[in-house]
Amino acid sequence: MLRKRFFSRSLARISLLFVVVTSIVVPSTYQPLLNGLYEALKCSKVYQASTFETFWTVFCYAVIEPSLTVVFFRRPEWRLAAHNAQDKMDDAEYPAATISKLPKPKGMRRPSRRLYEAFTYVVPLLLMDLVMIKKFAGVDLEAMLISGNYEPATTLPTGYHRSTFLAPSMHNFSVSSPLQTKRALPAQAPTSRRLVLELICSFVIYDALFFVFHLLMHIVRPLARWHAPHHTHAEINPQITNQLHVFERLGLVLLANFSLNIIRSHVLTRTLFVPIFVWLLVEIHSGLDLPWGYEKILPGGWGGGAKKHALHHKNGGGGLEPFFEWCDGLWNYFALCRKHESRTPAMT
Numbered sequence: 001m002l003r004k005r006f007f008s009r010s011l012a013r014i015s016l017l018f019v020v021v022t023s024i025v026v027p028s029t030y031q032p033l034l035n036g037l038y039e040a041l042k043c044s045k046v047y048q049a050s051t052f053e054t055f056w057t058v059f060c061y062a063v064i065e066p067s068l069t070v071v072f073f074r075r076p077e078w079r080l081a082a083h084n085a086q087d088k089m090d091d092a093e094y095p096a097a098t099i100s101k102l103p104k105p106k107g108m109r110r111p112s113r114r115l116y117e118a119f120t121y122v123v124p125l126l127l128m129d130l131v132m133i134k135k136f137a138g139v140d141l142e143a144m145l146i147s148g149n150y151e152p153a154t155t156l157p158t159g160y161h162r163s164t165f166l167a168p169s170m171h172n173f174s175v176s177s178p179l180q181t182k183r184a185l186p187a188q189a190p191t192s193r194r195l196v197l198e199l200i201c202s203f204v205i206y207d208a209l210f211f212v213f214h215l216l217m218h219i220v221r222p223l224a225r226w227h228a229p230h231h232t233h234a235e236i237n238p239q240i241t242n243q244l245h246v247f248e249r250l251g252l253v254l255l256a257n258f259s260l261n262i263i264r265s266h267v268l269t270r271t272l273f274v275p276i277f278v279w280l281l282v283e284i285h286s287g288l289d290l291p292w293g294y295e296k297i298l299p300g301g302w303g304g305g306a307k308k309h310a311l312h313h314k315n316g317g318g319g320l321e322p323f324f325e326w327c328d329g330l331w332n333y334f335a336l337c338r339k340h341e342s343r344t345p346a347m348t
């Protein structure tokens, strides 16, 4: 059993490494595939819509979270709560009957009861989608402005506008075009090298930024009040992922957007970022010690994983970093130093 698990984990690890390395070293291998995929996407009305990313994120979430919820109920032996109960008992064999009787965590809701949750997620993002011009790397200003209902060619008020996402532009509202419904897309597909490097960088940047954001959520009083609902639950379970105050959720989405934009990610990178991001978010909130958890696939000490995040939810102390371990490591290191310093004078 254990050996089989070790084998499949090594296989996953090697496959991942293979894809990452070949994408970076021999991007020509993947180019036909990426070109085909991007051409198809670029021509579709759905992909051209300014609201695409909002609905794509909801779609990914609506697939991933219920799937992990099913795993949560089908494999009670993976629930961290079962492990904790097991630790408390003296004998190593935790009776299977007790595991299967683990209660359903309080506060879990059926999908029909969660329309309000979906609504509060979607509305602020849709509002922004429908009034602001999307500014993607590799698109020229003229194309952006045309998508925003500005007159083409000579009359373009380009003087006011910039092509960077840091200078947002409003849609040019008119009776015939009352809302921003389109987004201008770059002409070319990215290379696999660019795609993979951008994905890695955006996750590392997001992880560090969210660490700071989350730290503020824990130490600044008014923010802590927003963050509290995310920590008030019995046993952690996949549905906690989105149990967030509107502002906190917005902060999370905007930080992800920023992390992608600041390195000028290709729009296709953004499209692939979403499912990975949503998967990781749900996984760390799943309350499950999955045998193929991402922290077990990544090199040891890189990924935080569900266990660490569950501990944070319980104790509220450390473990502020969502996906990796580096910021938490540094934070703990400096916390130790401070403790040490404050103790030294007392001893002399």
Ligand SMILES: *[C@@H]1O[C@H](CO)[C@@H](O)[C@H](O)[C@H]1NC(C)=O
Binding pocket: 128, 132, 133, 134, 135, 136, 137, 165, 168, 254, 257, 261
């Ligand atoms: C998210 O990124 C896009 C692409 O750069 C940008 O156009 C948009 O304004 C950003 N959205 C928000 C709400 O900041």
Ligand SMILES: [Zn+2]
Binding pocket: 214, 218, 227, 231, 312, 316
């Ligand atoms: Zn927290």
